[in-house]
Amino acid sequence: MDYLLDEEKRLYRKGVREFLERELEPHSERIDREGRIPREVVRRLGEYGLLGITLSEEYGGAGVDYLTAALVAEEIGRADISLATAVYYLLQASWGKILEKFGRREVRDEFLPRIVRGEWFIGIASTEPHGGSDVANLRTMVSFTGDRFRVRGEKMFISGVREAGEMGGGFITIMRHEPGGGHRGLTAAVTTLDKEGVETGLIENMGRTGISTGYIRYNDAEYPIQYLLGNPGDGFYIAMEGFNLARPLVAAACIGAAEKALELGIRFLKERTAFGRPLAKFEALQFEAVEDHVRLGMARDLVYKAAWMLDEHYGKGKFSVGEVNKYAAAAKWVAAETAYQVFTHVMMWHGALGYSRELPLERGLRGVMSYLVGAEGAINVMKLIVGRELFGREYMPTKS
Numbered sequence: 383m384d385y386l387l388d389e390e391k392r393l394y395r396k397g398v399r400e401f402l403e404r405e406l407e408p409h410s411e412r413i414d415r416e417g418r419i420p421r422e423v424v425r426r427l428g429e430y431g432l433l434g435i436t437l438s439e440e441y442g443g444a445g446v447d448y449l450t451a452a453l454v455a456e457e458i459g460r461a462d463i464s465l466a467t468a469v470y471y472l473l474q475a476s477w478g479k480i481l482e483k484f485g486r487r488e489v490r491d492e493f494l495p496r497i498v499r500g501e502w503f504i505g506i507a508s509t510e511p512h513g514g515s516d517v518a519n520l521r522t523m524v525s526f527t528g529d530r531f532r533v534r535g536e537k538m539f540i541s542g543v544r545e546a547g548e549m550g551g552g553f554i555t556i557m558r559h560e561p562g563g564g565h566r567g568l569t570a571a572v573t574t575l576d577k578e579g580v581e582t583g584l585i586e587n588m589g590r591t592g593i594s595t596g597y598i599r600y601n602d603a604e605y606p607i608q609y610l611l612g613n614p615g616d617g618f619y620i621a622m623e624g625f626n627l628a629r630p631l632v633a634a635a636c637i638g639a640a641e642k643a644l645e646l647g648i649r650f651l652k653e654r655t656a657f658g659r660p661l662a663k664f665e666a667l668q669f670e671a672v673e674d675h676v677r678l679g680m681a682r683d684l685v686y687k688a689a690w691m692l693d694e695h696y697g698k699g700k701f702s703v704g705e706v707n708k709y710a711a712a713a714k715w716v717a718a719e720t721a722y723q724v725f726t727h728v729m730m731w732h733g734a735l736g737y738s739r740e741l742p743l744e745r746g747l748r749g750v751m752s753y754l755v756g757a758e759g760a761i762n763v764m765k766l767i768v769g770r771e772l773f774g775r776e777y778m779p780t781k782s
């Protein structure tokens with residue numbers, strides 16, 4: 383969709399691709415196998431200016447627009463098809479930006495330059511053991527005592543628990559200050575893992591293993607009041623804004639990984655022969671590749687549109703929050719589903735080889751699955767968001 387990309391963006395993307403082919407792609411298999419992104423790779427991403435890419439120059443960020451951030455996510459998804467590095471990247475770009483927007487001066491100064499340099503990690507802690515989709519009913523409690531706040535509860539399936547523990551940094555944590563207060567009773571704050579009363583553990587996932595997933599238990603852990611984001615009562619809106627920033631980047635990463643898979647697949651269909659001719663000459667297979675190519679292009683257009691709408695929304699006050707929500711959700715849903723379809727097709731074209739770990743396809747499929755089942759919001763929740771815009775709030779299935 384080059385009609386959206388000017389010469390500057392195209393050249394920037396080319397440079398990023400070359401950098402990632404050198405600095406990330408050679409590590410992709412090891413990232414998945416060893417279950418961590420080497421610190422050296424993270425440092426190099428930081429040096430190149432890819433971490434916290436959306437953050438202002440004041441904090442060392444590149445201050446790029448979301449369309450550029452999406453292009454980079456696409457390239458990172460392509461270079462590390464497991465999507466682990468893309469997850470790391472997009473959490474910094476989206477939730478780091480939320481920290482910049484809603485954080486108090488002290489916490490911005492403390493966290494943001496370190497995030498940009500790849501020294502500290504920032505993630506999101508919203509989901510709880512009883513569920514993640516129904517954010518308005520989460521249960522982790524926050525209470526205020528003078529110049530401190532105290533947290534009690536548990537967060538579950540949180541990306542980056544090991545990284546934040548080892549490197550430093552923390553999570554934008556969504557909590558309840560008002561029992562039974564629904565979405566208006568929520569507060570957001572940064573929490574770190576180095577406080578008394580914080581207990582963490584890891585959960586083994588089937589995919590994108592290079593970035594950890596875990597739980598965080600807060601047993602009356604205390605934090606300085608400056609770690610609050612916005613004011614008590616803003617938590618739900620802060621969370622939703624963060625998801626809106628993250629979703630187009632998630633979607634772009636899925637597109638990048640799937641594009642890479644499709645390239646591998648088309649090459650294989652041309653090279654591999656069966657019954658005396660290249661597989662590409664069998665119409666059933668060629669048509670599948672054609673459909674994947676076209677669907678991937680359509681999904682990419684949607685993703686770029688969602689990212690562009692964010693830029694227009696923030697930069698020029700265009701598009702309502704509802705419209706932005708709708709496209710961010712639609713992009714995440716369509717891109718993850720399309721990528722999943724591409725991966726399954728390309729694996730099938732490769733026969734037994736596709737099922738093996740000789741090729742990167744199975745690790746791409748495992749990574750993409752994370753975005754189908756739930757990370758940054760379940761697919762059905764994306765449909766609820768689109769439905770809310772289409773039908774109006776009074777027809778939301780979650781309203782009785």
Ligand SMILES: Cc1cc2nc3c(=O)[nH]c(=O)nc-3n(C[C@H](O)[C@H](O)[C@H](O)COP(=O)(O)OP(=O)(O)OC[C@H]3O[C@@H](n4cnc5c(N)ncnc54)[C@H](O)[C@@H]3O)c2cc1C
Nearest residue numbers: 506507508509513514515539540541752756757758760762
């Ligand atoms: C790899 C991975 C990393 C993650 N990282 C993070 C993270 O960093 N931070 C964080 O806070 N969370 C994280 N999550 C959790 C993620 O946000 C949740 O999985 C997601 O919000 C869904 O919540 P749930 O898994 O509890 O499913 P539930 O909310 O219990 O839903 C279960 C199923 O019911 C469906 N469903 C729920 N409500 C409706 C409805 N109204 N209509 C129709 N269907 C519905 C859902 O689509 C889902 O299929 C991560 C998840 C994964 C898999």
